[in-house]
Amino acid sequence: MSDYNNGYNNNGYSNNGYSNNSSDDYDPAFVKKTQAQHLSRLSFLLGMGSLIFTFFMTVIIPYILAPVSIVLAVISKSDDRKISKMSRNAVILSVIALVANTAIVGTTYYSMFTNPELRQQVNSVAEQMYGYSLDDLIGAAEQETGIDLDGNGVVGTVESATDNDDSDGGQSVDSYEGETNNDDATII
Amino acid sequence: MKEKQITMTQRLSEISSSRKAEARLSLIGNFGTVIGAEIFNAICLLIGYQIIAGISLGTSLWNFIGGEIAVFIVTTFMGIFTFGLYFILMSLAYDQKPVFRDLFRGFRKENSDRVVKMEAVLAAIELACMLPAQIVSFVAGSNTVLIIVLYAAGIVLSCYVGLTFAMGVVLLIDFPDMMSTEALRTSANMMKGNKGKLLYIELSFIPLYLLGIISCGIADLWVYAYNQMTVTSFYHYLASEKK
Numbered sequence: 430m431s432d433y434n435n436g437y438n439n440n441g442y443s444n445n446g447y448s449n450n451s452s453d454d455y456d457p458a459f460v461k462k463t464q465a466q467h468l469s470r471l472s473f474l475l476g477m478g479s480l481i482f483t484f485f486m487t488v489i490i491p492y493i494l495a496p497v498s499i500v501l502a503v504i505s506k507s508d509d510r511k512i513s514k515m516s517r518n519a520v521i522l523s524v525i526a527l528v529a530n531t532a533i534v535g536t537t538y539y540s541m542f543t544n545p546e547l548r549q550q551v552n553s554v555a556e557q558m559y560g561y562s563l564d565d566l567i568g569a570a571e572q573e574t575g576i577d578l579d580g581n582g583v584v585g586t587v588e589s590a591t592d593n594d595d596s597d598g599g600q601s602v603d604s605y606e607g608e609t610n611n612d613d614a615t616i617i
Numbered sequence: 618m619k620e621k622q623i624t625m626t627q628r629l630s631e632i633s634s635s636r637k638a639e640a641r642l643s644l645i646g647n648f649g650t651v652i653g654a655e656i657f658n659a660i661c662l663l664i665g666y667q668i669i670a671g672i673s674l675g676t677s678l679w680n681f682i683g684g685e686i687a688v689f690i691v692t693t694f695m696g697i698f699t700f701g702l703y704f705i706l707m708s709l710a711y712d713q714k715p716v717f718r719d720l721f722r723g724f725r726k727e728n729s730d731r732v733v734k735m736e737a738v739l740a741a742i743e744l745a746c747m748l749p750a751q752i753v754s755f756v757a758g759s760n761t762v763l764i765i766v767l768y769a770a771g772i773v774l775s776c777y778v779g780l781t782f783a784m785g786v787v788l789l790i791d792f793p794d795m796m797s798t799e800a801l802r803t804s805a806n807m808m809k810g811n812k813g814k815l816l817y818i819e820l821s822f823i824p825l826y827l828l829g830i831i832s833c834g835i836a837d838l839w840v841y842a843y844n845q846m847t848v849t850s851f852y853h854y855l856a857s858e859k860k
């Protein structure tokens with residue numbers, strides 16, 4: 430009837446030198462089921478890991494572990510259509526971790542732009558670590574991308590609620606303005 | 618009419634889940650080889666893209682032409698690895714133990730000619746689909762609406778061609794004596810009336826791919842293997858259906 434039926438399953442490929450596993454004590458179905466259970470267990474562990482790392486506030490790790498856990502849970506379904514209890518728990522844990530992590534990131538981002546004390550803390554920590562305050566970095570990023578990241582209505586200008594005077598030596602501000610050559614690009 | 622639609626959706630869903638179940642069964646316990654092959658594939662692709670980016674860097678006409686030629690060559694070359702990856706998946710489908718070196722099967726003398734010819738044809742078609750948009754983008758870069766429309770049309774056309782010849786590589790593996798043109802023709806015959814089914818299967822992987830994006834592409838290692846294995850399983854479904 431069709432061209433591709435004249436050799437299907439009976440061609441050179443099937444005789445490519447590999448041998449099927451066909452010893453008497455070998456039960457492929459049992460082996461597959463066991464391997465699926467292992468995958469399910471791994472998925473659960475990753476789901477749990479993602480939740481634990483969420484509580485430790487490590488932003489990146491839960492975002493990696495949780496999706497991998499969900500994917501493994503889906504794949505571990507094996508031949509039966511129903512998802513195992515452990516896989517279901519893994520999915521639940523991972524979803525909780527993803528939601529909680531996103532909530533933490535969102536809340537932190539929101540607080541950073543609305544809470545002056547927190548902004549001051551973040552500025553000083555960033556300056557100690559990188560030599561630039563968060564305001565400097567956001568201002569530069571806004572100027573680069575043309576997007577108002579802090580929602581103050583002015584691109585390239587960061588209106589921090591903190592008193593960020595010239596105690597940083599004004600070096601970052603000067604160099605930043607010099608680079609952009611834009612009078613509007615002032616960092617308060 | 619509505620009843621017919623529900624039946625159609627149910628049927629698509631049934632085919633999709635049965636193919637996926639078969640794919641999962643084949644993959645479980647063999648992810649190591651498949652993911653290893655995928656990583657190697659991805660590294661080669663990354664190098665290829667770097668070459669393309671290096672050649673097409675600039676705004677001159679020669680950069681544009683050079684970039685397009687580089688895309689064609691890299692796509693064709695990567696097709697050889699795609700053949701290898703599908704070879705590994707086919708061996709899983711036939712309950713055989715896959716080995717990593719199968720990834721290089723496309724370089725063998727008996728395969729290279731057929732694979733390169735087929736991949737060159739597919740790469741040329743894909744390039745032809747996207748070329749109008751790229752030419753307009755190169756000549757009149759400011760006409761954004763026209764460029765978007767042309768790109769969208771190119772993507773739709775490319776998807777249609779991709780679905781039509783989706784079984785080409787698998788046919789080359791399953792039939793070592795089959796030539797590339799014959800495989801493409803057979804694939805088009807096989808996919809007649811079945812493109813929607815494959816499209817449904819492909820679209821059903823979108824949520825998993827989105828999870829992959831969240832995880833910086835790490836989860837995609839499993840998702841991509843799962844997706845490709847499902848396509849292989851769909852080939853077996855089509856072959857058994859036509860028998």
